[in-house]
Amino acid sequence: MKRAIVYESLSNGNTEKVARAMATVLDAKLIPVKEARLEELIYYDMLGFGSGIFAGSPYRSITGLVGKLPDMKGHKAFVFSTGGEGNPKHHRALKEKVLSRGFDFAGEFCCKGEVSKMKILFWTINFKEATNPGQPNEEDLENARIFAKNLLNK
Ligand SMILES: Cc1cc2nc3c(=O)[nH]c(=O)nc-3n(C[C@H](O)[C@H](O)[C@H](O)COP(=O)(O)O)c2cc1C
Known part of the structure; x- marks a missing residue:
């Protein structure tokens, strides 16, 4: 089974850490959203879509990409995120x-991610105090690996 994880991890690289942990278990190709090609994605049997959360939703780059996919009936997909909450x-x-793309929905995973900076165009604003410092931590990454292992049985 061919698997890939497409992710957007703009703020701290938090979601990328989770994506890497899952990819190892799933033997999945890691694809940053900017490098994702629709004509390539359609050949994967299972796709994971991961994102940080901004103003209550995943980044638009990732939802936008999924919305452009053709009918994916017969393919599996899962979603995951890191967020302040x-x-x-x-x-x-x-x-x-x-x-809406017809995927067979395989599950979802989320954990807390450190909130310590904000990037606006070329600038990075560092917050005085971080929320959820150090997260995702080893425990979060282990939970992500367990989630991924369970996907293998689906
Ligand atoms: C400007 C900004 C807005 C955010 N909005 C939310 C939010 O609405 N809900 C939430 O749970 N986390 C929110 N967060 C926290 C991020 O989702 C969290 O830090 C996440 O781990 C970032 O993932 P990334 O490093 O992979 O981009 C926000 C962070 C920033 C900087």
């Missing part, structure tokens, strides 16, 4: 897009 309710827009 680490709340799966923030997946809604991405999940809707995945379902």
